[in-house]
Amino acid sequence: MTMDQSDETLTLAAANGDRQAFALLVGRVYDKVFAYAYRVTGNRAEAEDLAQDICAALPVKLRSYRGEARVSTWLYRITVNAARDRFRRSATYARAAAGWGEVEIARRAEDAEQAERADWLRCAMQGLGAELREVLALVLDGVTQAEAASILDIPPGTVAWRVSEAKRQLKAMTQGAEA
Template sequence: MSKLTSDEKLAHGAANGDAEAFATLLGRHYDRVFRLAFRLTGSAEVAEDVTQDICAALPAKIVGFRANSKFTTWLYRVVCNAAHDARRRTASRNRAAIGWGDVEKMRRAEAVEAAEALSWLQRAMQSLPEDLRQTLALTLDEEMTHAQAADVLGVSEGTVSWRLSEARKRLRAIKQEELAQ
């Protein structure tokens, strides 16, 4: 497939069973999917699982792509949903573990996770509400414009701007609190 072929045309081909079109789409967007999953989950291991789950489910999901928006917008929404589902599954497993008296196992897992702590920004992002974290993850490193992020999140561009302002304010407060300690 030509590098000049649009994502939307490739998605249409992939939805109709074109394996080469599907492979080209994956090649173009795999790293983006992983980066966004990593930003949303804060864990490389979970992000890898989420990315692999998306790749496995994408052949069936791509049939639902209607080209009402850019393919990347649709794909980012798929990633946001998959990351949200992964967090819910983890929370459910954690509640079940507590219910079964597996507190020590969870304590050790948390200690290992703390030892493998991510950068300050990644840690701080995890303390933000999901809507702020998703908005920040989509726009970090100029990955998406405010308008593109608004389209993915299904909110107005003004809401994206407000969320980013709110996220910056909360990140500054977290930093000041850490410095005060």
């Protein structure tokens, strides 16, 4: 293969597995593919990626070349389709990312709300007497009332009353904060 052969001859030879013809063809058309990709994308890095993707896919694409059109026309068509596919994928990714953004915003809002409630509860518990605060802290940590009674060395009925009283006082604080 020599450089003076036509694009069509190189393309047909490359399609039949001639590696030298393929290398010559890529060397000859790369700049055109890149230039078109750059004009379409308006971004140098994106155009380079697109041109490289097209050249990497070219061995498979060559099987579909029938010689009915000029090689440049055929390559432009491949480039147009590749650019459209890339734009579609980018748009799909952007929509998906936007959806995740909404999920993340909702998650952060929920986290902030939970943190606010936890802060309120921590502050409100300081307004309870020490006995109520001790019992409530244990119960909020997942300790059963029977276990709390054993830990604090008090009757289980006292634990139940203190939990109930702590809830009543916290509810009154909540209503006072809303007023």
